[in-house]
Amino acid sequence: MAMGGKTDAATHDLLREGPIKGRGAASFVRGRFEKTVTEAEDDGWGSVYAGDEAGSDWRPPPLPTQVTEERARSIISRNQSPDIPFSQSVNPYRGCEHGCVYCFARPSHxxxxxxxxxxxxxxxxxxTNAAQLLRAELGKRGYRCSSISLGINTDAYQPIEKRHRIxxxxxxxxxxxxxxxGLITKSGLIRRDLDLLAPMAKQGLVHVYVSITSLDNRLSAILEPRAAAPHTRLKTLQALHDAGVPVGVMVAPVIPMISDRELEQILExxxxxxxxxxxxVLLRLPHELKEVWREWLALHYPDRAAHVMSLVQQMRGGKDYDSRYGTRMRGEGPFADLIAMRFAKAYKRIGFGRLPPLDTSQFVPPDPPRPRSPQGELF
Incomplete structure (x- = not known):
């Protein structure tokens, strides 16, 4: 295996042969900015991948989770996308241990x-300095309050949050x-912070969406291997609701011929x-995610992989992905229209509505840090 987390071609091919327990992706798909590519070449002397002297097959070692603490330069990300209902977001982490194979944020790595x-x-x-940076940005003289979405690119309550508490x-x-x-998560860990969220909810300062892709434990385990089980997410919805926190469900992504049949069940x-x-949100496959997803399909659903991708392309103008605003979240064409009609009908029948708007009028800038005084530090 090459340095920097990259693999040579032989290791890459071996990883494709079977799923890795507890991981969503099947291999180290190469990033689009890589300048060097390594390839394995048989020199005729045998291969380190061929097995040991006893004849057992070589398998890649378990992949541990590695966490690097970094000092970010800024913490509030801003966007002007017309199909995203927020202009500011904060992501405490880069990368996500949940391992959701369909995650649109994978290409950011x-x-x-x-x-x-x-x-x-x-x-x-x-x-690790996220809270410190946020306090500084909120205290700037020109700051204008608008809702911040927390954990949009990667889940703010992924497993490492239990230790880091960022x-x-x-x-x-x-x-x-x-x-x-506003928060969106697929983790039950958010219940830990109800002591903060419940008082904020009374002030009209928070709402939460819980993401549910499937109610099938077996499917969830291979789609999103380290995320909370479906029944845990339902319990999380109930706990938030009981605590007075406005809460909704995000059925995301809807995957044709894999999870789309569950749309109404999840809503109910x-x-x-x-x-x-x-x-x-329909399945989105930007950049390298196309290859990650195709590998997953080949491993878990080889009998229907071609059909799934055919439907994906029908909804994306003949391509694996269409990034245009207005269509990237919902798709287009007959199948996308059918999903939209099913959702709208179930939404109305079940009795869903809009969560209450968040109140920006109560914002109070943080107290400025006290100037450091060598004399004062003596006491």
Missing amino acids: AYLDLSPGLDFETKLYAK TRQVLEVLAECRHPV AAYAHGARGAGY
């Missing part, structure tokens, strides 16, 4: 010269400043557990 495949879920970065620290700053925040189960808002 290519900017780090890492693989959007296995690196994305095994080589993680924790922004999301918790960010929420503490937002609560102190009475700053509105979510409403029964307290969700009062709902949305959905």
